Amino acid sequence: MSATREIEALIDMMARLPGLGPRSARRAVLHMIRKRSVLMTPLADLMQKVAASARECLNCGNIGTGDICDICASDNRANGMICVVEDVADLWALERSGVFKGRYHVLGGTLSALDQVGPEQLRIPRLIDRVDSEAVTEVILALNATVDGQTTAHYIAEQLEDRVTLTSLAQGVPIGGELDYLDDGTITAALNARRRV
């Protein structure tokens, strides 16, 4: 290889990012080298800053820069609702919609006997504590509609059912979705939950 060892090491490391393989990592590195002053150096600076400052919120598991994230620190978000999500990416997706004004609880995964993920690994005890300490009235289980996600939702529901209102996201046809392309399960769910026009 004519590329220097550092460039090769950089390609190998970029290829470890999700969504990038060896080929796309090479393309990305070449692109960065071509734009090293306007892209590569600022990107590296930002990564250093974020690596130094980012941490998980001790309360909810969201990623922020302090021990407690902005959402948990804001009194405006204390509306008695907690939305339980699997992952910070799900939290970001909900925040982008801008419709939810409460707080979150990021599990960091789903229960899995195979992978030895139990309630403790998922901050479920912390969620139960929060229901009491933050005067929570409703817990929205916004877990993925997968088998593991629904198993985890079921487990949490069992732990909390006497204490708060438990809700889950509606299932049905996505906005802009075409029936022809939907799976049977979604069509069944949408039909069962049909509403009067």
Add this chain to the structure above:
Amino acid sequence: MSATREIEALIDMMARLPGLGPRSARRAVLHMIRKRSVLMTPLADLMQKVAASARECLNCGNIGTGDICDICASDNRANGMICVVEDVADLWALERSGVFKGRYHVLGGTLSALDQVGPEQLRIPRLIDRVDSEAVTEVILALNATVDGQTTAHYIAEQLEDRVTLTSLAQGVPIGGELDYLDDGTITAALNARRRV
């Protein structure tokens, strides 16, 4: 958004890399934040190092750490052959095969009247100089089999035809390729260049 401004800026910048969009940039950034000590910090360090050291070879356009790249600096590669490629990625692909022992000339694109790319922008005068100064006997035109690539190859061939042997890569069925999936042009080329078994 609950993510801090730095994280958002990082996602925006990652999304500018080829092969990554907003969604995959978010996934990559989350992954890096989770692995900040083993992945994000070392990656940022490497990017800083490469951004500071990488530069284009003044002779051939390859990327290296000095004014002259390793291949141009090595006497072992002075076998009188220059392989002309569009891009450093193409050079890397040829180097991975390990079969070419000569030197390269990286054009950095193709001729394009629309984008106002002329011979000067593509280091073509430098290629013509090299043919004389490096005692070159064969120039291999390893340009992409696209219209622009072939136009550029044709132009270079016209400039050099009296001075050196000009060759181009063979066209035909890729190794492991299935005829059923090949386009008509490739099948035509493979048939026209058929060889005795």
